Amino acid sequence: MDILVTGGCGFIGSHLVDRLIEEGHKVKVLDCLEQQVHKDGKPSFLNPEAEYIFADIRDEEKTKESLEGIDVVFHQASQVGVGQSMYQIQKYVSHNSEGTAVLLDAIINSRHKVKKLIVASSMSIYGEGAYSCIDCGLVYPALRSHRQLQERKWEMLCPKCGKIVKAIPTSEEKTLHPTSIYATTKRSQEEMCLEVGLAYKLPTTALRYFNVYGPRQSLNNPYTGVAAIFLSRIKNDKPPLVFEDGKQSRDFINVADIVSANLLAMKKEEANYDFFNVGSGKSHSILDIAETIADVCGKELSPQVLNKFRAGDIRHCYADIRKITEKLGFEPKVSFAKGMQELIEWSESQQAEDLTGKAQEELKTRGLAE
Numbered sequence: 175m176d177i178l179v180t181g182g183c184g185f186i187g188s189h190l191v192d193r194l195i196e197e198g199h200k201v202k203v204l205d206c207l208e209q210q211v212h213k214d215g216k217p218s219f220l221n222p223e224a225e226y227i228f229a230d231i232r233d234e235e236k237t238k239e240s241l242e243g244i245d246v247v248f249h250q251a252s253q254v255g256v257g258q259s260m261y262q263i264q265k266y267v268s269h270n271s272e273g274t275a276v277l278l279d280a281i282i283n284s285r286h287k288v289k290k291l292i293v294a295s296s297m298s299i300y301g302e303g304a305y306s307c308i309d310c311g312l313v314y315p316a317l318r319s320h321r322q323l324q325e326r327k328w329e330m331l332c333p334k335c336g337k338i339v340k341a342i343p344t345s346e347e348k349t350l351h352p353t354s355i356y357a358t359t360k361r362s363q364e365e366m367c368l369e370v371g372l373a374y375k376l377p378t379t380a381l382r383y384f385n386v387y388g389p390r391q392s393l394n395n396p397y398t399g400v401a402a403i404f405l406s407r408i409k410n411d412k413p414p415l416v417f418e419d420g421k422q423s424r425d426f427i428n429v430a431d432i433v434s435a436n437l438l439a440m441k442k443e444e445a446n447y448d449f450f451n452v453g454s455g456k457s458h459s460i461l462d463i464a465e466t467i468a469d470v471c472g473k474e475l476s477p478q479v480l481n482k483f484r485a486g487d488i489r490h491c492y493a494d495i496r497k498i499t500e501k502l503g504f505e506p507k508v509s510f511a512k513g514m515q516e517l518i519e520w521s522e523s524q525q526a527e528d529l530t531g532k533a534q535e536e537l538k539t540r541g542l543a544e
Contacts, residue, residue, distance in 0.1 A: 455492025
C-alpha cells in the first residue's frame with residue numbers, strides 16, 4: 175500500500191517508517207524538521223527508501239500534495255512537551271490542533287483514495303489516572319490542590335472520603351480531563367479525527383500512547399520523555415532531577431511496541447472508529463527510572479530528589495491494556511530492562527546537550543514550578 179506518515183522524521187514516526195518499508199509498503203513522509211528536535215537538520219537515521227516532503231503540516235498545498243496516491247495515513251506530527259505547552263500556547267494549538275484540521279480538510283475536500291487514518295493520541299488526555307479507595311471503590315480524583323502540594327502531601331486523596339487511594343490501571347472508560355495545553359491539543363487531535371472519520375465513513379483509529387522510550391529519542395530536547403531527559407543529564411555527569419518524592423509513577427512502553435500497535439490498527443477492522451490505550455500495563459516510579467538509567471550507564475550518580483512540584487503534574491497513571499489486547503491481539507514484547515539497555519547503548523554514539531536546568535528555570539519564572 176501507499177502510506178503517508180506525518181511526523182515521519184521524528185522518534186516514533188521514523189521507526190514506523192522503517193517497519194512499513196520492511197513490510198513492503200511504499201512510504202511518504204511529511205515533516206517540518208522541528209528545530210528543537212532536529213537541531214542538526216535531517217537526522218542520519220532517515221530511511222532512504224521513503225519519499226520525503228519537508229514542510230509544515232499547516233501548509234495546505236504541501237499537505238494536499240503529500241496525500242496524492244495515499245491509501246493509509248498515520249498522523250504522528252505533533253509538538254511535544256507538557257510544560258512548554260503552558261507558555262507557548264499558540265504554537266501548540268496551531269501545530270497540533272490546526273495542523274490536524276488542515277490534514278482533515280485536505281483528506282475530505284480533495285481527490286484522494288485514503289482508506290484508513292490512524293492518529294497518535296496520548297495518555298495525557300486522562301489527566302490523573304484511576305484509583306481505588308478502600309471504602310469508596312473506583313474513584314477518579316482531580317488534580318491535587320496547590321495547598322496539598324505546598325504541604326508536601328504527594329499521594330492522591332479520595333474525592334469522596336479524603337483517604338489516601340491506591341493507583342490502579344487506567345482504562346479507556348475513564349473520563350478525559352486534560353491538565354495542560356499539550357494534553358488538550360492531543361484530545362482535539364483524537365476527537366477531530368474520529369468525528370470526521372465517522373461522518374465520512376473513513377475508518378479511523380486513535381492510539382493513546384503512554385510514556386514512549388527508545389533509540390532516536392532526542393537527548394537535546396528538555397521537553398521530551400523523562401527517560402531521555404534523565405539520560406541527557408547522566409551523560410553529562412549530572413544527577414537526574416526528580417520532582418516531588420520520586421514515587422510518582424508512569425507506564426513506560428518501548429517504541430518497537432508502539433509501532434506494532436500502529437500496524438495492528440492498520441490491519442485490523444476491529445480497530446475502526448475506536449480508541450485504544452497503548453502501554454505496557456505496568457507501573458514504574460520516576461525514581462526507579464532515574465536509578466536504573468544511572469546504574470546501566472555505570473555512573474555513580476544518585477538522583478537529586480527535589481521535594482518540589484510543577485503545576486499540572488499528575489501523580490500516577492498506567493495503562494489498562496485489556497481492550498487493545500482483546501480486540502487487536504496487541505501484546506508488549508520488549509521488557510523494560512531490555513528496552514532501557516537498548517536506549518542506553520544507542521545513546522553512547524550520541525551527543526547530549528543538557529538543557530534541563532534552563533527548562534526548569536523557564537517554568538519557575540512563569541510560576542509553573544517551585
